[in-house]
Structures are given as structure tokens and as C-alpha cells.
Amino acid sequence: MIEFHQVHKTYRTGGRDVPALQPTQLEIASGEVFGLIGHSGAGKSTLLRLINRLEEPSGGRILVNGEDVTALDADGLRRFRQRVGMIFQHFNLLMSKTVADNVAMPLRLAGIRSRSEIDARVAALLDRVGLKDHARKYPAQLSGGQKQRVGIARALATEPSILLCDEATSALDPQTTASVLQLLAEINRELKLTIVLITHEMDVIRRVCDRVAVMDAGAIVEQGPVTEVFLHPKHPTTQRFVLEDEAMDESEMHDDFAHVPGRILRLTFQGDSTYKPLLGTVARETGVDYSILSGRIDRIKDTPYGQLTLALIGGDMAAAMTRLQAADVHVEVLR
Amino acid sequence: MEALFSSLLGNVDWYEIWLATLDTLLMLGGSLLFTIILGLPLGVLLFLSGPRQLFENGPLYAALSFVVNVLRSLPFIILLIVMIPFTVLITGTSLGVAGAIPPLVVGAAPFFARLVETALREVDRGIIEATQAMGATTRQIIFSALLPEARPGIIAAITVTAITLVSYTAMAGVVGAGGLGDLAIRFGYQRFQTDVMVVTVVLLLVLVQVLQSVGDRLVTHFSRK
Ligand SMILES: Nc1ncnc2c1ncn2[C@@H]1O[C@H](COP(=O)(O)OP(=O)(O)OP(=O)(O)O)[C@@H](O)[C@H]1O
Ligand SMILES: [Mg+2]
Numbered sequence: 001m002i003e004f005h006q007v008h009k010t011y012r013t014g015g016r017d018v019p020a021l022q023p024t025q026l027e028i029a030s031g032e033v034f035g036l037i038g039h040s041g042a043g044k045s046t047l048l049r050l051i052n053r054l055e056e057p058s059g060g061r062i063l064v065n066g067e068d069v070t071a072l073d074a075d076g077l078r079r080f081r082q083r084v085g086m087i088f089q090h091f092n093l094l095m096s097k098t099v100a101d102n103v104a105m106p107l108r109l110a111g112i113r114s115r116s117e118i119d120a121r122v123a124a125l126l127d128r129v130g131l132k133d134h135a136r137k138y139p140a141q142l143s144g145g146q147k148q149r150v151g152i153a154r155a156l157a158t159e160p161s162i163l164l165c166d167e168a169t170s171a172l173d174p175q176t177t178a179s180v181l182q183l184l185a186e187i188n189r190e191l192k193l194t195i196v197l198i199t200h201e202m203d204v205i206r207r208v209c210d211r212v213a214v215m216d217a218g219a220i221v222e223q224g225p226v227t228e229v230f231l232h233p234k235h236p237t238t239q240r241f242v243l244e245d246e247a248m249d250e251s252e253m254h255d256d257f258a259h260v261p262g263r264i265l266r267l268t269f270q271g272d273s274t275y276k277p278l279l280g281t282v283a284r285e286t287g288v289d290y291s292i293l294s295g296r297i298d299r300i301k302d303t304p305y306g307q308l309t310l311a312l313i314g315g316d317m318a319a320a321m322t323r324l325q326a327a328d329v330h331v332e333v334l335r
Numbered sequence: 336m337e338a339l340f341s342s343l344l345g346n347v348d349w350y351e352i353w354l355a356t357l358d359t360l361l362m363l364g365g366s367l368l369f370t371i372i373l374g375l376p377l378g379v380l381l382f383l384s385g386p387r388q389l390f391e392n393g394p395l396y397a398a399l400s401f402v403v404n405v406l407r408s409l410p411f412i413i414l415l416i417v418m419i420p421f422t423v424l425i426t427g428t429s430l431g432v433a434g435a436i437p438p439l440v441v442g443a444a445p446f447f448a449r450l451v452e453t454a455l456r457e458v459d460r461g462i463i464e465a466t467q468a469m470g471a472t473t474r475q476i477i478f479s480a481l482l483p484e485a486r487p488g489i490i491a492a493i494t495v496t497a498i499t500l501v502s503y504t505a506m507a508g509v510v511g512a513g514g515l516g517d518l519a520i521r522f523g524y525q526r527f528q529t530d531v532m533v534v535t536v537v538l539l540l541v542l543v544q545v546l547q548s549v550g551d552r553l554v555t556h557f558s559r560k
Pocket of ligand 2: 045
């Protein structure tokens with residue numbers, strides 16, 4: 001478990017104070033995939049880098065599995081860092097070393113001397129990330145996705161319990177992003193590894209995260225389970241992310257629906273209810289007619305969800321509303 | 336053909352040339368070795384104490400920088416003369432190959448240190464950060480990440496320094512160091528034996544060419560592109 005107790009950070013550059021993180025309270029459970037989303041400069045990297053003290057906090061305490069990380073001396077900090085893997089947007093592999101030597105590096109730095117032990121670990125790691133045949137290559141000979149896989153193998157070399165990912169997929173194309181995210185999700189499951197990942201893409205959060213925190217101007221403005229935060233966003237920043245993701249502008253949408261008659265609703269289905277034939281049943285029973293104005297059926301990590309905007313016309317409107325509200329869906333009346 | 340050759344190069348004593356070449360190579364090798372031994376740590380220290388680096392230390396950086404700048408701004412010919420008492424102190428002589436090496440090193444090491452500093456600055460900060468995040472000590476960061484990553488740049492720096500040293504060795508001839516430069520000045524310049532001058536210059540040129548192409552090849556090899 002990672003706990004932030006009133007942790008804050010102010011950078012001092014050229015005699016000027018730049019507040020990057022407001023006093024923050026945060027708990028990340030062991031074994032979960034925790035997402036941090038926010039616009040550029042929101043303080044995501046700062047928060048992440050405080051966890052392994054690549055940045056020193058200006059105040060507050062950070063506990064990892066009960067251990068006060070902020071109180072560690074240089075030696076303790078080095079041992080702690082060996083238990084925290086990290087991957088980066090630009091991979092940060094050593095260009096002068098082969099793939100195998102890059103992956104072996106944390107082991108060598110940790111003082112493991114046995115050649116056979118290192119070789120065996122490296123081979124197993126490269127096999128795990130699907131790069132068995134690339135051990136003798138140099139990073140410059142790999143694609144972006146392959147480089148990030150090397151980064152992941154390297155981060156896992158010392159069998160850490162936490163993996164920090166700073167925009168690990170931001171430099172990759174959508175397809176490669178998907179495969180790297182899948183690898184992260186698998187690793188999370190297999191190794192019971194806690195993953196903290198930063199992104200500014202909703203899609204990344206939706207694919208792998210269990211919980212998410214939305215950051216804005218150095219503060220966490222909203223946090224909770226991904227389904228909760230993204231299906232029912234409360235803070236304006238979160239709402240903007242959701243809309244951006246749907247490539248839809250609220251005002252534009254209202255203009256479009258201006259000449260649609262009837263009552264306009266937004267229904268949010270989640271889990272099993274997503275696949276139930278609710279609309280047809282209600283329409284048949286109450287005589288209302290419906291038309292779907294916009295909608296999306298997708299998954300958030302392992303949870304299927306649907307979000308539909310409908311217009312209801314005619315029939316017994318009151319009965320239809322009661323019937324919908326009684327069902328296992330979230331109903332919002334837009335007009 | 337052979338007759339033409341020997342009449343054109345009538346003043347050239349090939350044995351003398353051979354000895355001078357050997358002297359130049361010895362001076363070059365010896366001074367390059369000590370330049371690297373002194374300049375590399377100095378360059379690393381310059382880098383580490385520099386602004387926004389691992390061991391940021393304003394006063395230390397300013398002091399090192401100042402000494403380096405002073406030594407670099409001194410014309411080598413002045414350094415050669417100023418250094419004589421010091422050279423005698425450590426090598427027992429100010430003449431010959433041994434006498435030339437201390438001023439060559441003092442002239443080249445600060446230059447080399449600056450080039451090393453620049454090469455280290457070219458290393459992506461992200462790589463240092465990734466190494467820190469693995470729990471590396473500062474020592475490990477220097478030896479396992481910084482120096483290997485800067486290797487192509489450092490080899491290029493050694494190449495440039497070696498070539499600079501070739502021209503310095505020629506100047507060192509003035510204080511009786513021997514070598515090809517000395518030959519060129521004594522025979523070619525002072526006795527108007529143009530053929531000797533041409534031969535020595537060609538040999539120096541070949542030396543520079545060889546150094547450059549070997550250096551370039553190593554840089555390409557270690558760039559791992
Ligand atoms: N080393 C630093 N020195 C001074 N200011 C900094 C430093 N690092 C970050 N900042 C400032 O702190 C604030 C938060 O930066 P941070 O890098 O945490 O944002 P971010 O959310 O990760 O943004 P991005 O999405 O662009 O990576 C910004 O205003 C930034 O300019
Ligand atoms: Mg960032």
C-alpha cells in the first residue's frame with residue numbers, strides 16, 4: 001500500500017517558487033492498477049516521482065507498506081528503489097548496452113555477481129515480454145514498442161512490488177499502446193504488482209486501471225473506481241476528459257437534439273445489466289417509443305458498460321420512467 | 336625514377352626521419368596517455384559539479400572552470416617555456432621526449448577535460464534518472480551509465496585531443512624535444528632544406544589522417560546505431 005499524508009511539493013527555480021503539488025492525501029492499495037490523469041503541468045509526474053523520491057517532498061509523509069519512505073537515508077533509499085520499478089515515456093534505455101545488458105543492469109547494480117543467475121533471470125524476463133530473440137541487439141535497432149518492453153523487463157528485473165509508469169505509452173501508436181497496456185495488465189495479474197500509471201489519455205485508464213485520480217493544477221480533484229469516475233464524472237476537469245474522449249461537445253450535442261421531440265435521457269448501464277434487453281421490454285410494456293441519439297457500448301477494464309442518449313416519445317411516459325429507474329441502470333434526464 | 340627520387344630528396348636522411356618519427360609517436364603516446372589519465376577525471380568532476388548536475392557545487396565548478404580556462408587561453412609556446420622548471424623537477428630534464436611530455440599534458444588535459452564535460456552533458460538526463468531509479472550509487476551512475484553512454488563522445492574527444500597533440504609535439508621541437516617538428520624546423524626551416532620539410536609535413540599529415548579515421552571508426556562502432 002502506498003499512502004500520501006499531506007504530501008506537497010514546491011519547486012524552487014531561480015529564486016521563484018513553483019507549487020507543483022498541493023498537500024495531498026492518497027491511498028493506493030497493493031495489487032491495484034492506479035491511474036493518474038490530468039492535463040500537462042497538472043503535477044502527475046511530480047506525484048509519481050515523489051513515490052521513489054526522484055523528487056524530494058517539500059513536506060508530508062509517504063508510506064509504502066507501512067515504511068516511511070521520506071525518512072530513509074541514502075542507503076535505505078537505494079534498497080527501497082530496488083523494490084520499485086519504473087518505466088518512462090522515452091524508455092531511457094542505455095544505447096551503449098545490448099537489450100540483455102540493459103535488463104541485467106538493475107541486477108548488477110544490486111550487487112548480484114553470479115553470471116549464470118543473471119543470465120537466467122534476463123532470459124526469463126525477455127521471454128516474458130516477448131523479446132527472447134532480441135537479447136543481443138542494441139536499443140537503436142528496436143521499435144518503440146519493443147523498447148518499452150525492454151523497459152518493462154528491466155523494471156521487473158529486481159522483482160519489485162511496485163511499478164511506476166510515467167506516460168509509458170505516450171510515444172507509441174494506438175496498436176502498440178494496446179499491446180503494451182495488455183502486457184502491463186497481465187503482469188499486474190500474474191505478479192500481484194501494484195502499478196501506478198500516468199496518462200493524459202482516457203483510453204489508457206479505461207483499459208487497465210482499477211481506480212483513477214484526476215489531477216488539475218497540482219491537486220487531485222476527483223478519485224475513485226474508474227467506472228464511477230468516468231461514468232458519473234463530477235468535477236469539470238473530469239467531465240471535460242470524458243467529453244473529449246467521446247469526441248463530443250456538450251453544447252454541440254444540445255444543438256443537434258434541439259429539434260428532436262420528446263424527453264431526452266442518458267442511461268448508463270454497467271456490468272451484467274449492459275447486455276439485458278431493457279429498452280425493448282420497457283417500450284413494449286408502456287407503449288413509449290424511443291430513438292437512440294448517441295451511444296457507446298464498451299468495457300472499462302473487465303467491466304462492460306453502455307451509455308445511451310435516448311429520446312422517448314408517446315405512450316405512458318411516467319410508467320416508462322418508473323420502470324427505467326427501477327432497473328439496474330443509472331438514469332439522467334437531459335431535457 | 337630512383338635517381339630522380341633521390342636527387343629530389345637529396346637532403347633527406349631516412350634514418351634521421353625514422354628516429355624523429357619514433358620520437359613523435361612516443362611523445363604523442365605518452366602525452367595522450369597522461370592527458371587522458373588527468374583529463375578524464377577532471378572532465379567528470381567538471382560535469383558533476385556543474386549547474387543542475389548530480390553534485391552541483393557552484394564554487395568548485397567556478398574554480399575548476401577558471402583553472403581550465405587559464406590553461407586553455409595560454410599559448411602553448413608560452414606554456415612550454417613557463418613549464419621548464421617544473422618539467423625539470425618531475426622528469427629531471429627539459430629536453431627530449433621526457434621533457435616534452437609534462438608541458439604537452441598540461442596544455443592538452445584542460446582542453447580534453449572540457450570536451451569530456453561536453454560529451455557527458457550530451458547524455459540524456461532520462462538515462463541518469465532511470466539509473467537512479469534502479470537504486471544506483473553515484474559511483475555506479477558514473478561507471479555503469481554516464482561513461483558508457485558518453486563513450487562515443489569521449490572517443491571523439493580523444494581523437495581531437497590526439498590531433499591537437501600532434502601539432503603541439505611539432506612546437507615542442509622548439510625547446511629541444513626532438514621529433515618530426517624539430518626536424519622540420521632545424522633542417523627545413525633554418526637550413527632551407529625544403530625536401531626535409533616536405534617529408535616531415537607529409538608524415539605528420541599521414542599521422543593526423545590515421546588518427547582521425549581510426550577515431551571516426553571507433554565512434555561509429557560504439558554509437559551502436
Ligand atoms: N524540476 C522542476 N523545476 C521546476 N518546476 C518544475 C520541475 N518539474 C516540474 N515543474 C513544474 O511543476 C508543475 C507540474 O509538473 P509535472 O511535470 O508534475 O506535470 P505533469 O502533470 O507531469 O505534466 P506533463 O503531462 O506535461 O508531463 C509544472 O508547472 C512544471 O512546470
Ligand atoms: Mg509528466
